[in-house]
Amino acid sequence: MSDLFAAAGLEKDAPRPLADRMRPKNLSEVVGQDHLLGPEGALTRLLRANSLGSLIFWGPPGTGKTTVARLLAHETTYVFVQLSAIFSGVADLKKAFEAARARRLAGQGTLLFVDEIHRFNRAQQDSFLPYVEDGSVILIGATTENPSFELNAALLSRARVMTFKSLDEEAIRKLLARAENVEGKPLPVDADAREALIAMADGDGRAALTLAEELWRAAEPGETFDRRKLAEVVQRRAPIYDKAQEGHYNLISALHKCVRGSDPDAALYYFARMLDAGEDPLFLARRIVRMAVEDIGLADPQALVVANAAKDAYDFLGSPEGELALAQAVVYVATAPKSNANYNAYKAAQRLAKxxxxxxxxxxxxxxxxxxxxxxxxxxxxxxxxxxxxxxxxxxxxxxxxxxxxxxxxxxxxxxxxxxxxxxxxxxxxxxxxxxx
Structure with missing residues (x-):
């Protein structure tokens, strides 16, 4: 599409989001992924050895997966072809595969980038296999979901998983500094609001640039936003959390292990994270009851009583007051003496019976x-x-x-x-x- 704008002489006049205008032109400009793109990064080594194979890019949104895939094609002699599993079907795949096979016969390789690859069903994922195996395509699939759960084992066995990390605060700072250079003006925020803006980005570089762009649009000449005004102007971005997917399981696992490890402060933090992301409080109540019987047991029989009472209190009070009862139960089970003796005894009894x-x-x-x-x-x-x-x-x-x-x-x-x-x-x-x- 950008080529069509350029051919018509309209590209300079067409409005483009800041994140698109700031898309890196080479791999050295990608921030926050030094473990992949640094001097000894995994991708750097593959390029240096000229041994690029099929890859799965796994990571949160806004971490550079699409950008890196494009730049890899520029670093090699491959033709870059992009598909989205959201908008593409069997016909699109067949067309892409046939074109790639024709290029291969002509001595030209194809780097096929498939965004949201986990959205293809099992049969569609299997259709990649013969073209990956015979070298017609170098496949790069991007996914925000855990490949172990979402991709076929056969496809995973033919591709190397590269994990993209959420951008840390320093990487977001670098992006915002670059944005100020591109725009030729500083962000209209004080130091405290800048730190709040970095936190709002939640490790997503695209979100950071979008938020910055909103601030520049909203600011009057000479206006500087403090933290309170920032929150009014830029509505906080929802946490990256899907209650049916990996984020859900990561946080409940973290909460459970913090309780088991007798760390009430960390347990409260993950408990609050899950509530903030919209988790059902009754799901959390059920898990607290499970912690009471699995990790505390008879070391403190009151733990089960407290956990059940907290669930009943939430049912009685509703939200938001009821969450405090659940928080009290979290602290109680985290600080209770721990024992899995009853849990182990039950498992042993089950084995003996069978x-x-x-x-x-x-x-x-x-x-x-x-x-x-x-x-x-x-x-x-x-x-x-x-x-x-x-x-x-x-x-x-x-x-x-x-x-x-x-x-x-x-x-x-x-x-x-x-x-x-x-x-x-x-x-x-x-x-x-x-x-x-």
Missing amino acids: EHGSLMPPKIILNAPTKLMQREGYGEGYQYDHDAPDAFSGQNYWPESLGRKKLYRPVERGFEREIGKRLEYWERLRRERGDAS
Whole structure:
């Protein structure tokens, strides 16, 4: 399209977004991806060795995936062809593949860039394979989603994944400085507002330049925005977060591990991040209950009570007051003593049940409602624990062929320390009464 504008002599008059005007002309101008494009970066090494193969560019929006793909074609002799999985179908793919194969026969390579490649279905992704294998195309697919989940294993095995990182604050600062040079004027913000603007970009270079452009449009001559005015002029960009995709799982994983690691401050941070991004508070409430039973268990039995109470409080109060109850539960479970002893015991019991099938319990703990069962010895010899010394008979309740097993091993933390003492006491009584089998 830009070539058509140029041919008509209209390109200079056509309005172009700042982000488009500032698109890097060579790889050295790309910011924030030194691990790929620095002197010893992964892509730099491939270009230096002249061994560019099919690649998957994986990373958040605005990190330079499309730009780098274009520039790679300029660094080589390949013809650059771009498709978008959003707008392209089977016919477009077939046309691109046939043209690429014709170029290959003429001695010309094709670099086929497919944006949002994860949006192609499995069959469409498979259609790339023969053309990648015979060298008709060097495929570069760009995706914001985890390739492990969204791309066919066969396609992934034929391409190397290059991970693009969110731009850090220094990279965003460089972009804004370049924008000021391009526009020939400083951003109409004070130092504090500039830092707020960098944070608003959320690691997205395109968003940073778009926000800067909005500021220049909004500012009166000589006007300088502070942080408060900045927030009024530029509506804060929504966090990058899809509740059905990887961002969702990354943050809930982070929250859970912070609780398990007894860091209430980090746990609250990720909890707030998820709420800020629009997560369902009841989903978070369910996960807090899970943390209480999986990572705390009987080290603090109150954790489950608190987690359930927080869920009930949210149901009763609604938003936004109810979120405070959930935040209180987050702090409680993060600061509670930790134990996965019950979790491990349950898993071990599941394995034992599956491995040994339908073993008969010992007859002493079976009821005998019929005379036949009484004659067979059901219930014979059972000792009623309340009548035994210390209210503990110490009888063996395990199937005879299995023998006694130890599944639950309480930790020396919190309330489980007391449980451990009880178990040791009962074990001693069993030994004394001759039934430690």
